């Protein structure tokens with residue numbers, strides 16, 4: 239708890255120009271060995287309790303390696319390669335319209351990343367309008383992301399870990415002024431502090447649809463890349479062109495997931511495509 243608070247104070251001071259990064263510190267944190275206190279910070283997080291039959295019912299199939307998880311594992315591996323190649327640390331999952339499958343994709347991806355134990359990752363529900371990851375995972379929460387961002391609830395009291403290398407920052411309450419909240423300095427400082435405290439290699443963000451609100455448009459400037467989820471057979475190619483251009487103006491495009499696709503390579507045995 240103290241560690242995250244110290245990191246938050248540091249993030250605030252850095253943003254205010256009160257301190258500059260000590261090159262020595264930079265060298266140390268980018269060293270392959272784990273910075274002091276990181277394992278302890280992860281151990282102190284509460285472990286998420288999951289009901290496998292509920293996960294299956296909600297199309298969350300990537301907790302174990304299987305034929306069903308293979309498309310998500312492939313996506314994970316491609317994202318990881320791109321992230322390492324470009325130094326990406328934050329990836330948002332976006333779609334143009336509603337119900338493309340963003341929340342299902344990010345949650346499955348999170349389970350797939352959890353099995354990649356040399357990578358520390360987190361999945362944030364930043365759909366502050368219609369959050370759904372908590373419901374998909376069958377979690378009742380006693381606090382919400384709005385409270386965490388505003389500093390009313392400590393991050394480490396809210397977030398839950400799955401294993402020692404994946405954590406879920408869930409939400410079950412819509413926040414007023416969600417777009418402004420995601421773009422304010424409190425969100426920026428929180429993310430910087432979380433990255434430092436937990437030495438995350440990657441943070442994934444679930445977002446509301448781009449067409450529904452300006453939340454994602456505003457927040458995309460704070461991420462390194464976005465993965466576009468597109469509902470096959472419902473999204474016209476012209477719409478994909480538009481969304482790709484929109485996203486590319488704000489951040490890097492990590493790729494496009496062709497979801498709910500009836501015609502796929504049987505090698506992967508699921509309804510996912512990716513290019």
Ligand SMILES: Nc1ncnc2c1ncn2[C@@H]1O[C@H](COP(=O)(O)OP(=O)(O)OP(=O)(O)O)[C@@H](O)[C@H]1O
Pocket residue numbers: 296297333335336337338339340341342343365368370445446447497498499509510
């Ligand atoms: N690959 C898939 N095959 C079939 N159904 C799917 C697939 N992925 C998601 N779905 C279903 O589509 C619906 C919408 O999924 P999900 O909530 O993940 O979309 P979303 O893009 O997050 O929606 P929203 O825009 O409302 O946040 C859910 O009923 C989900 O079970």
Ligand SMILES: [Mg+2]
Pocket residue numbers: 340341342365370444445
């Ligand atoms: Mg969603």
